[in-house]
């Protein structure tokens with residue numbers, strides 16, 4: 001599923017966030033210490049090598065909703081943007097914290113002149129956020145931000161399962177940006 005809104009291409013794919021060589025930046029669903037973990041963080045750190053964890057020490061810890069940007073080390077991208085999603089049922093207000101992850105990730109991307117960025121479905125794995133409300137928050141936040149983006153022209157959602165991909169594609173197709 002692909003849609004162009006306000007000059008920005010939005011798309012959903014199935015795959016592994018650590019294998020997106022055509023994207024300038026990929027987003028990590030990190031832990032507060034920015035260490036290797038499971039899921040997305042595990043895949044990204046394994047592919048990037050130990051230099052990424054070393055660089056991350058300069059930035060840790062981060063709080064829910066925050067995002068920091070580092071080099072990508074052995075990954076084929078230019079940058080990794082690390083954000084800490086809310087733990088569902090524990091970090092409140094969860095929806096605002098999740099929205100901040102997308103907003104702050106885009107801000108970090110713009111600061112570096114990033115043209116393309118790939119997001120995983122932040123907080124929807126180990127942190128337990130239900131996939132549909134999480135996807136709605138992601139798209140709503142990104143839609144609101146589109147008019148303010150200058151360098152970012154391509155945003156890709158990389159979903160791990162076909163079911164998550166279908167759900168995101170359906171929402172991306174039918175949700176409307178604020179002014180439409």
Ligand code: AR6
Nearest residue numbers: 016017029031037038039040041043123124125126127160
């Ligand atoms: N590529 C794309 N998506 C993936 C991948 C991958 N390689 N692996 C998993 N997913 P999670 P969170 C999906 O748990 O919920 C870590 O251990 C997965 O199916 O990676 O924000 C950290 O160290 C799910 O839909 O992130 C933290 O402690 C989504 O990506 C904690 O988990 C997010 O799953 C962060 O939890």
